[in-house]
Amino acid sequence: MSWSKDTWQTISPIYNRIIKMPFIEELMDGSLPLEKFQFYMSQDSAYLENFGRALALIGARAYDTQNMLTFLQFAENAIIVESALHESYFKEFGVSEKAIVQPACHHYINFLKSTAALDNLEVAMAAVLPCFWIYKAVGDYILENQKDGENTYQAWIDTYAGEEFGEAVTKAIQICDEHAEKTTPQIRARMTEAFVTASNLEYHFWDAGYSLRTW
Numbered sequence: 001m002s003w004s005k006d007t008w009q010t011i012s013p014i015y016n017r018i019i020k021m022p023f024i025e026e027l028m029d030g031s032l033p034l035e036k037f038q039f040y041m042s043q044d045s046a047y048l049e050n051f052g053r054a055l056a057l058i059g060a061r062a063y064d065t066q067n068m069l070t071f072l073q074f075a076e077n078a079i080i081v082e083s084a085l086h087e088s089y090f091k092e093f094g095v096s097e098k099a100i101v102q103p104a105c106h107h108y109i110n111f112l113k114s115t116a117a118l119d120n121l122e123v124a125m126a127a128v129l130p131c132f133w134i135y136k137a138v139g140d141y142i143l144e145n146q147k148d149g150e151n152t153y154q155a156w157i158d159t160y161a162g163e164e165f166g167e168a169v170t171k172a173i174q175i176c177d178e179h180a181e182k183t184t185p186q187i188r189a190r191m192t193e194a195f196v197t198a199s200n201l202e203y204h205f206w207d208a209g210y211s212l213r214t215w
């Protein structure tokens with residue numbers, strides 16, 4: 001079995017917990033209180049900026065120019081999505097500028113940046129993969145299971161269930177599998193560990209949004 005399939009199985013309990021979270025269920029039926037979405041958005045803006053920095057760092061460390069280009073494009077896209085948040089959602093949902101980075105977001109972005117800077121390249125690539133894969137899976141899940149009718153949060157859902165994001169996710173998975181195949185069992189195990197950690201941090205990011213957890 002490929003590293004990615006195997007690893008997705010490992011985190012499937014985490015994924016199954018994520019799709020049952022009140023944050024996701026209420027996002028799906030549009031009943032999520034605005035205050036929780038605003039908190040999430042303000043944190044996600046900081047997240048995306050730093051996710052972009054981690055991706056650019058991985059791009060700089062890539063073994064060849066093809067993967068370098070791919071990760072630099074991922075980084076560019078994270079910045080584009082971050083500015084889209086500012087241009088549309090921030091105004092539409094009344095999110096104020098530059099929020100303080102709260103614990104769950106702080107933990108996640110520092111995990112990503114330190115892994116991207118200091119860990120093996122393969123491990124760094126695995127650490128950022130749940131950011132792609134879990135969002136795609138959650139976006140698809142919501143799109144398939146939501147009821148007909150207006151949903152305040154539809155634009156958010158469409159971003160992650162969309163085809164363009166789907167292509168990036170497929171590419172990110174493929175690159176991780178190629179690197180997992182060529183590396184040592186020890187590094188491969190650390191790739192899995194980083195993937196599990198990032199998946200747990202995704203859970204906590206939404207959980208913090210729902211409970212408005214601050215310092």
Ligand SMILES: Cc1ncc(CO)c(N)n1
Nearest residue numbers: 044047048131132135205
């Ligand atoms: C916390 C988090 N993880 C992943 C994504 C998708 O890139 C996002 N926007 N926010």
